[in-house]
Amino acid sequence: MTSDKREVSSDEEDTPLSQTSKRRKVSPLxxxxxxxxxxxxxxxxxxxxxxxxxxxxxxxxxxxxxALSQVSENVKAKSSGDGKGKEKIKNKGRIxxxxxxxxxxxxxxxxxxxxxNQKKARSGIxxxxxxxxxxxxxxxxxxxxxxxxxxxxxxxxxEEEVDNSYKWWEANNDDDTIKWHTLKHNGVIFPPAYEPxxxxxxxxxxxxxxxxxxxxxxxxxxxxxxxESDHAKNPVFQKNFFEDFLQVLKECGGPLNGVEVKSFDKCxxxxxxxxxxxxxxxxxxxxxxxxKSLRFEREKLEEPFKFCELDGRKEQVGNxxxxxxGLFRGRGAHPKTGKLKRRVYPEDVVLNLDxxxxxxxxxxxxxxxxxxxxxxxxxxxxxxxxxxxxxKYVRFAASSSLNGQSDFKKFEKARQLKDYIDPIRAxxxxxxxxxxxxxxxxxxxxxxxxxxxxxxxxEKSEDEADTVxxxxxxxxxxxxxxxxxxxxxxLGKDSIRFYQEVExxxxxxxNLTIFKRPPKQPGHQLFDRxxxxxxxxxxxxxxxxxxxxxxxxxxxxxxMQDQLDLIPNEGTVAEKNLKYNxxxxxxxxxxxxxxxxxxxxxxxxxxxxxxIQELEWQKIRLKRAILELDKSQLKKRQKFFEEIxxxxxxxxxxxxxxxxxxxxxxxxxxxxxxxxxxKSENEELLTESDLEEWLAKVEDKRKLFEKxxxxxxxxxxxxxxxxxxxxxxKLEQRIEVSCIQLKDKEENSQVSLGTSKINYIDPRLSVVFxxxxxxxxxxxxxxxxxxxxxxxxxxxxxxxxx
DNA sequence: TCGTCAACTTAGTAGATGTTAG
DNA sequence: CTAACATCTACTAAGTTGACGA
Numbered sequence: 001m002t003s004d005k006r007e008v009s010s011d012e013e014d015t016p017l018s019q020t021s022k023r024r025k026v027s028p029l030x031x032x033x034x035x036x037x038x039x040x041x042x043x044x045x046x047x048x049x050x051x052x053x054x055x056x057x058x059x060x061x062x063x064x065x066x067a068l069s070q071v072s073e074n075v076k077a078k079s080s081g082d083g084k085g086k087e088k089i090k091n092k093g094r095i096x097x098x099x100x101x102x103x104x105x106x107x108x109x110x111x112x113x114x115x116x117n118q119k120k121a122r123s124g125i126x127x128x129x130x131x132x133x134x135x136x137x138x139x140x141x142x143x144x145x146x147x148x149x150x151x152x153x154x155x156x157x158x159e160e161e162v163d164n165s166y167k168w169w170e171a172n173n174d175d176d177t178i179k180w181h182t183l184k185h186n187g188v189i190f191p192p193a194y195e196p197x198x199x200x201x202x203x204x205x206x207x208x209x210x211x212x213x214x215x216x217x218x219x220x221x222x223x224x225x226x227x228e229s230d231h232a233k234n235p236v237f238q239k240n241f242f243e244d245f246l247q248v249l250k251e252c253g254g255p256l257n258g259v260e261v262k263s264f265d266k267c268x269x270x271x272x273x274x275x276x277x278x279x280x281x282x283x284x285x286x287x288x289x290x291x292k293s294l295r296f297e298r299e300k301l302e303e304p305f306k307f308c309e310l311d312g313r314k315e316q317v318g319n320x321x322x323x324x325x326g327l328f329r330g331r332g333a334h335p336k337t338g339k340l341k342r343r344v345y346p347e348d349v350v351l352n353l354d355x356x357x358x359x360x361x362x363x364x365x366x367x368x369x370x371x372x373x374x375x376x377x378x379x380x381x382x383x384x385x386x387x388x389x390x391x392k393y394v395r396f397a398a399s400s401s402l403n404g405q406s407d408f409k410k411f412e413k414a415r416q417l418k419d420y421i422d423p424i425r426a427x428x429x430x431x432x433x434x435x436x437x438x439x440x441x442x443x444x445x446x447x448x449x450x451x452x453x454x455x456x457x458x459e460k461s462e463d464e465a466d467t468v469x470x471x472x473x474x475x476x477x478x479x480x481x482x483x484x485x486x487x488x489x490x491l492g493k494d495s496i497r498f499y500q501e502v503e504x505x506x507x508x509x510x511n512l513t514i515f516k517r518p519p520k521q522p523g524h525q526l527f528d529r530x531x532x533x534x535x536x537x538x539x540x541x542x543x544x545x546x547x548x549x550x551x552x553x554x555x556x557x558x559x560m561q562d563q564l565d566l567i568p569n570e571g572t573v574a575e576k577n578l579k580y581n582x583x584x585x586x587x588x589x590x591x592x593x594x595x596x597x598x599x600x601x602x603x604x605x606x607x608x609x610x611x612i613q614e615l616e617w618q619k620i621r622l623k624r625a626i627l628e629l630d631k632s633q634l635k636k637r638q639k640f641f642e643e644i645x646x647x648x649x650x651x652x653x654x655x656x657x658x659x660x661x662x663x664x665x666x667x668x669x670x671x672x673x674x675x676x677x678x679k680s681e682n683e684e685l686l687t688e689s690d691l692e693e694w695l696a697k698v699e700d701k702r703k704l705f706e707k708x709x710x711x712x713x714x715x716x717x718x719x720x721x722x723x724x725x726x727x728x729x730k731l732e733q734r735i736e737v738s739c740i741q742l743k744d745k746e747e748n749s750q751v752s753l754g755t756s757k758i759n760y761i762d763p764r765l766s767v768v769f770x771x772x773x774x775x776x777x778x779x780x781x782x783x784x785x786x787x788x789x790x791x792x793x794x795x796x797x798x799x800x801x802x
Numbered sequence: 803t804c805g806t807c808a809a810c811t812t813a814g815t816a817g818a819t820g821t822t823a824g
Numbered sequence: 825c826t827a828a829c830a831t832c833t834a835c836t837a838a839g840t841t842g843a844c845g846a
Contacts, residue, residue, distance in 0.1 A: 323836070331814080331837065377809065391808065392836085406810080455812095456840060464838085493839055494813055532840070533804095549811085549840060595814065604829075666824075752814070754832090759812055782832060 166313050168401040169408065169791040176409070179378045179402055183353045185308030185317065187360030187368075188381050188394055189301070190346070191324035194218045201275040204268035211256035216249040219340055222327045224272035231329060237338030238264055241327055244340035308380060308396075316397035317380060322349070328387045332465040332495020336387055348383045378402050388463070399787035408791055411762040413545050414553035415802060420543045421554070425450065432507040438529045442538055444511045445470050445527055449551050452500065453590050455493060456532035456548035467491045470548070471530050476522040484509040496594050556587045556760035561802040563587070564769050577779050578744065580769060585747065587756045595752035605749075608742045610658060612735060617655045619731045620644055622724050625714040629721055649709065656705040660698060667694040758785070762802050763792035771798040 196217060202209040203220045212220060223241050226232045242264040255261060286294070305320040322344045330337035346362050350370040353359075359371060369383070381394035396402055424446070431443035448454045448470050457469020468477060468490050477490035484506050492498045504512075515526045532548060539546040563583035567576070598604075623644050627634055634641055647655075671691045708714060757766075763781075767789070770777045781789060 319835070321835090329815095329837080334837090379809075382808095387837095393809075395810085410811085458840065460839095467838085469839085494837075496814080533842090536841070547841065552812095593813080598829095600829090670824095755813060784833070 166401060167791075167794065168405055169795050176405065178375055180354070180375050181311050182356070183308065183310055183375070183380070184357040185353060185360070185380050186304045187351060187362075188349065189305050189321040191322060191343070197221065197272065197275065201271055203272060204270075205259050205261050206266050206268075208259050209257075210259045210261060212249070213252035213254075213256060215252050216245065216255075218325070219245045219248050220267075220269065221272055221276075222325070222340070224269035225276050226327065227269050227273040231327070231338065234337065236333070236335065237327070240336060240338035241340070242267075244338075248340065310396075310401070313401070315400045315402075318395045318397040318400075320380075320394055322383070322394075323385075323392060330387075330465065332467065332491060334465040334495075335463050339387055342386045344383050349381055350383065351381050352377065352379055398784065399790065404788070404791045407788075410553060411557065411764070414550055414557055414762070416543060417546065417550055417554040418558075418802075420546070424539075424542050429505070429507075432505070432511060438534075440511055441515070441527045441530045442535060444508055444515070445530055445535055446539075446551075447505065447508055449548050450555065451504075452488070452502070453552050453555055453592070454498075455552070456535065458532050465491070465495050467493060467495055469493070471527050471532050471535065473526040474522070475516055475520055475524045475526060478512060478516070478526060480509065480512055480516065482509075486512065492592065496592065498592050552591060553760055556591055556756055557762040557765060557802045559587050559590055560584070560761045560765050564765060567769075567773070569773055573775050573779065576773050576775050578740070580766075580775070580780060581744070581748075581753065584753045584757060584761070585751055587761055588751045588753050591756055591760060593752045593755040594750055597749045601749050605742070605746060608738065608745065612738050612742065613651070614655055614659065615731055615735045615738065616643075617647060617652065619728055619735070620647060621708075621714055622728050622731070624712070625716050625719060626721050626724050628714060628716055629719075629724075633721075652709055656702070656709065660702045660705070663698045663701070664695060667691065667698065670694075758788075763789035764796045764800055765802055767792050767796045768798050768800050771796075 194214065196214050203212060203217070203224075204210065219241075223232065223245070231237045246261070249255070249261060261267065302320075306317060307314050308317050309315070323341070325343040326341050328334075328336060328339045328341045346366045347369045349368055350372055351360070351368050352372045352374055354375070355373050359368070362368065379393040379395050382391050384390070385392050428443040428446045428450075431439050432447070434440050434443065449456070455469035457472040459472060460467065468474065469492060473490065477488065479487040479489070481487065484503050485501060486504050486509065487499075487501045489497070489499050512526070515528075536547045539548070539550075560583055563586050564580070567579045567583065620643065623641055627641070627644075668691070671686060671694070675685050704715060763785075766780050767777065769775065770780060777786060777793060781793075786793060
């Protein structure tokens, strides 16, 4: 289930060392590289070790640099010998995130004036606030925007339709700070109350059954349910779970039968686990009718929550169910993994809807945490979660107009980058030699982001998994191998490993060397003067709205376009589909989108290989048969018979064995199944002798194979050369198909195509591909993707290019 | 100027559902 | 038809980013 792709190290220890509340970055001494010697007023000291520069820009930084020696304690230092054993130096002064003063800003209510939004100012649109407007839903009239660069201004469509066929992409929707004018919905679905276990199912401590209070039993159950998963084997998970479990247990007065639960190791959850398994099994056993009616009930319950009304139109809601309580399943080496995720109640939930909307009813005695009317955001409800104290949102579905619009914007922005990318690239190449360290770091960072599709890499707190992106790369994540090879090895988002050995630009290599120069050491930031906000601010100078992540979108879509361009318009739909997937895969690899190999991947590859080998064997047999009919063929068609001795005797024997075993197995199964059926229909059962009979046939076959192996002679019952050749041809086709499928399977086993398809590849590329190549869109986009990308499907002709 | 954080986007996985080989 | 396998969806964790406040 879990693959080795995600690196987990649970042996991490926080060592409080310094009192500094802030993480300090370490900078190498000013660059003395040969390539910076021209003098500019700004020029920086070129003395290697001492900082003598008085130049404007970098002085202060240099002073920082001097302070280096003392800095190590302020630094998030990870000494890692083998990359496994990590040691964090924790910042003591960290503030507990929990105690934030909650300033509820009510944007929508407050007037125009408070919103100094540039976008608004620039576009000079009159905001139409929800209040002013809610009555005339749909009849929204906006002033036209004068400076919409790329788009021709389409006349505003004033549609009254209250269905979901609203085509926002045909409307002129220029303001996105106001997300809606009216918004009505029915709230959220809360998880069902906990149902206590039957009294015979218990946690055991040692061999004593423990009578847990209901609340504690629930928590124990969360763990029990995961008993056979990797989580339950993770010591951090166990520890966090157990702490929270004991806490809950204490709060409800301890076990009812006085057992003292102290040590995790003595807890035996297996009875509980077995019970859950049993329940699962029973659920599976239900008749299809029962299942159907259960499903029907569920649908009925969910129906009101599935949709909401936005500006008078019906739109789908995404995650309308509140997340149920459970154990937090953090990814990678998350320090909080296993902690109890508490139950969310109505009073924890903030609803967002318009002023005139009916407030969804609750049960007697319950009330919503807050009702808000904020039309500048696109969430319907939210609550604060207790693991990292952040918010969870109930939002629109992916197919909603609002999400579609932001998607569209995202891709348009990425497309826009086309027009700026050349100067940007020229600049960062140039700046690789900039005398100012900060500029150089920017240049290298953008290079990495552009070329290797790294993420921005924001700073993370100590109570999250230690993962990095570009700006947060540390000394130990980059290994330099002269002349210009770099090995990246770090954990990125979701603790997915990024490992690449690549050749880089000479100057980039040089700079990385500088960035790693002593006194820097493992644990120190490579880009000690950089963070995403600095980088993004810099990027904005090139193009409004340009940020680090746009490069990923741009490069992904650009790559896809290039790959699609290479595909010849020929072959079957299936073949084209395969080619599309290959293109998709290039992108996924670029973005490092991985997935874990499935539990039985190896096995299924083995199976497929066996299968192919068997086909080969059959083919060879047939060829031998031909030769038996006509020996002279061997000389005449050497090529045709070249693989005839490919299989060793051992290979052949093992194939025989496999085939025979499979057939025997099949006989047994068929026998069992058949009798099962007859039994239920009260027919006469097959007897053992029937089975014997089948097996005897297989045995005959086995003997035949055995003989064949000895004599090399094939039993040709009245086959002709022509017939044999026909069969061979068929086999060859099957072999080829199987090989392609296998290859595809192997290549895809660790690569996840979905993420790039959903988030990075401009869907219009896929639509154009389908149109041009006559591939049905259903082959490429699943139903939900077709809904999400409706705007692309309906708006593009086959000449469109990214 | 800086840190914080709300809001939105991107991410992999578990389990449901659909498909197919046998 | 059934099991095995592939595919899809729901779920929720984990990123990025701009706005905000001190």
